[in-house]
Amino acid sequence: MKISVVIYAAPADQQANASALHFCRAALAAGHQIYRLFFYEQGVNTANELSVFPQDESHLSQQWQTLIKENKLDAVVCVASALKRGILNAEEARRYEKSAKTLASGFEISGLGQWVDACIHSDRVVSFGS
Amino acid sequence: MSKNKVISLIIRQAPYGSSRAKATLDMALSAAVFEQSVQLIFMDDGVFQLLAKQDPAAIGAKNTSAALTALPLYGIETVYVASESLQQRGLAAEDLSISARVSGWQEISALLHRSDTVISL
Numbered sequence: 001m002k003i004s005v006v007i008y009a010a011p012a013d014q015q016a017n018a019s020a021l022h023f024c025r026a027a028l029a030a031g032h033q034i035y036r037l038f039f040y041e042q043g044v045n046t047a048n049e050l051s052v053f054p055q056d057e058s059h060l061s062q063q064w065q066t067l068i069k070e071n072k073l074d075a076v077v078c079v080a081s082a083l084k085r086g087i088l089n090a091e092e093a094r095r096y097e098k099s100a101k102t103l104a105s106g107f108e109i110s111g112l113g114q115w116v117d118a119c120i121h122s123d124r125v126v127s128f129g130s
Numbered sequence: 131m132s133k134n135k136v137i138s139l140i141i142r143q144a145p146y147g148s149s150r151a152k153a154t155l156d157m158a159l160s161a162a163v164f165e166q167s168v169q170l171i172f173m174d175d176g177v178f179q180l181l182a183k184q185d186p187a188a189i190g191a192k193n194t195s196a197a198l199t200a201l202p203l204y205g206i207e208t209v210y211v212a213s214e215s216l217q218q219r220g221l222a223a224e225d226l227s228i229s230a231r232v233s234g235w236q237e238i239s240a241l242l243h244r245s246d247t248v249i250s251l
Binding site for chain 2: 008
């Protein structure tokens with residue numbers, strides 16, 4: 001089955017972010033295809049390269065990055081949500097004259113059109129966070 | 131983007147308490163722009179988003195209800211609102227800023243049943 005996952009939850013705040021990660025791992029292990037990950041609202045904080053977690057806590061952003069890299073997943077961060085929360089790629093950082101790019105590797109910034117496209121092309125769209 | 135899917139958005143959050151009202155509306159408008167069939171369903175505290183005469187200027191927030199009047203321009207013709215949620219809050223159809231179809235749970239359940247994707251925010 002082709003599955004897309006929408007993540008509204010921030011990694012440091014809501015368990016739903018970790019649940020989404022575990023769901024993706026389980027879906028891939030069961031042989032399903034993940035068409036796209038779409039990070040929206042607070043979920044975009046997952047893609048913040050600057051986040052630092054204590055050593056005894058799981059570093060969710062890093063785990064997402066590993067999952068994305070190992071499975072060559074399409075991971076999209078909503079541009080409107082991202083800019084407001086300081087998640088910028090090099091191009092946006094230049095455009096808005098900000099001092100740093102903060103988007104972690106493996107993620108790309110795009111719009112809600114990518115979410116609509118995911119709804120069109122997936123058998124299931126599963127969302128995490130509220 | 132071509133295939134037409136039925137995308138239902140269940141709106142449960144009051145406006146101005148969080149960014150959710152705008153986030154859900156943005157999703158609805160995007161789906162409509164890409165010519166998907168959008169079903170907007172307001173229930174629970176989400177029905178407050180439909181109230182007429184909102185003025186959130188004092189709290190420095192944008193009036194989210196203004197965007198609702200643009201829904202028909204995007205091809206979102208019918209907006210559904212849960213009758214029970216209105217009743218629980220002492221509201222009636224004439225208190226709303228746009229014309230919405232007041233629906234019972236049975237109708238809402240049928241709407242969800244015929245959806246390809248359901249988003250609940």
